[in-house]
Amino acid sequence: MSEQLSREQVNQAGHLAIDGVDALDLAKQYGTPLVAYDVTAIRDQIHRFRSVFEQNKVDYAVSYASKAFATIAMYQLIAQEHGHIDVVSGGELYTAMKANFPMQSVSFHGNNKPTAELEMAVDQHVGVIMLDNFHEIKLLSAILAEKSAEINVMLRVTPGISAHTHEYDQTGQEDSKFGFDIKSGQAQDALKQVLAEPRMNMLGVHAHIGSQIFEVNGFVMAANKLVDTVADWHDELGYEPKVINVGGGFGIRYTETDDPIAPEDFVDAIVKAVKVRTTERQLATPEIWIEPGRSIVGPAGYSLYTIGSRKDVPGIKPYVAVDGGMGDNIRPALYQAEYEAVLANNPLAKPVETVRIAGKYCESGDILIQNQPLPETKAGDVIAILDTGAYGYSMASNYNRNPRPAVVFVEKGKAKLVVERESFDDLVRLDKKL
Structure with missing residues (x-):
């Protein structure tokens, strides 16, 4: 059995269970590929984050980084937990509106927010706009003047700290498309511009150093840098922040070789560092605000697939093909992300071979897992890839004109369809004939 699973996740029939529901029943009822979320696991992780702040006796916000997985139901779940969300597009903001998510608990991020999306955010009275560049300060200023409106803002800054992670996931170093650089003085120049804007209420600073980070030192260094920066601003300009937002990026375990600390332990170290430095x-x-995404939904997600064809060549590792692939999880093809899988009808079975889990898409690089020990399998078996809750469905595509999968929420023995499976009609709905 994968070390990612506990004995409680195997039911009396010997099958994989997701929060009390048999994975084979889910596959039969909703079809495959299928993305299933353990809602209890999501709630529990949010509660653990909250507990850290409350034990440290500081004011806080747990703001879900919704680019990890954004649907109406997900936003409603965060609202039930009285959380915040951060959005990075008009589409995510619109989805939150459709979920009746409280707009005062929304942070709007992005390095190139279009005028229409900024206007939308102002009209909806979002809680805070994260300013990313000088162009955006001018653009927002004009919009606020035109609408006779006011809004809370924060400056996203780059602290000059590079996370030990994939280069695509690094965002806090000086050479980044995001934020105002601290070292060059850009961040202080931006602060002066914002403080001169009577319609902008400057809440504080934000930094995000990367994603899937395993080491706490980078977060502590970033927290100290943010405190030192605002302390310098206080000494020189008289500005005192209401909020320090340290972002997210807390690493999770995808395979047995991953060894991260618990996400809440990152937060505890950050909070203590901020308290000492201030x-x-x-x-x-x-x-103190945090923006976890992957660490909230990643471990709670399961991708269920049905095995189809198999290719065996002497001396070469077998290919076991499934009915999904890079269209519903691009991460392995895009930046060699690794996962583990189990046979849903017997996750405790001992492996008899190591195979490649291949997707159905017309690309040689469509390999979901390069080295997966499995028991004997046959066409029709259901496998479950673990920890796929972050950046799988949210990055899904219709490549090869394949419909995107359905999504179900499972909680305490009950399953609910929260995203319907796309149909072939959906694929051509926006097409126009010659």
Whole structure:
């Protein structure tokens, strides 16, 4: 059995169970490929994050980084937990509106927000707009003046700290498309511009150093850098922040070789660092915000597939093909992300071979798992790839004109369809004939 699973996730029939529901029953009822979420696991992780802040006695916000997985039902779940969300597009904001998510608990990110999306955010009275560049300051200023509106803003800054992760996931270094650079003085120049804008209420600063990070040192360094930056601003300009937002990027375990600390332990280290540094710099401890995405939904997600064809060539590792692939999980093809899988009808079975789990898409690189030990399998068997809750469905495509999968939420023995499977009619709905 994969070390990613516990004995409680195997039911009396010996099958994989997702929060009390047999994975084979889910596959039979909703078809495959299927993305299933353990809702209890999502709620529990949010509660663990909250507990850290409350134990440290600081004001806080747990803001779900919804680019990891954004649907109406997901936003409703976060609302039930009285959480915040951050959105990075008009589409995510619109989805939150359709979910009746409280707009005052929305942060709007992005390095190139179009005018129409900024207007949408202002009209909806979102809680805060994260300013990313000088162009955006001018653009938002004009929109606020035109609408006679006011809004909370924060500056996204780059602290000059590079996370030890894939280069595509690094965002906090000086050479980044995101944010105002601290070292060059850009961030302080941006602060002066914002403070001169009577319609902008400057809440604080935000930084995000990367994703899928296993080491706590980078977060502590970033937290200290943010405190030092705002302390310098306080000394030089009289500005005192209400919020320090340290972003997210807390790593999770995808395979047995991954060894991250618990996501809440990252947060505990960050909070303690901020409290110590603000005391040293004679600042009041501000609210501390985090923006976890992957660590909330990643481990809660399962991708169920049905095995189809198999290719065996002497001396070459077999290919076991499934009915999904890079269209519903591009991460392995895009940046060699690794996962583990189990046979849903017997996750405890001992492996007898190591195979490649191949997708059905017309690309040689459509391999979901390169080295997967499995028991004997046959066409029609259901396999479950573990920890696929983040950036799988949200990055899904219709490549090869394949419909995107359905999504179900499972909680305490009950399953609910929250995203319907696309049909062939959906694929051509926007097409126009010559």
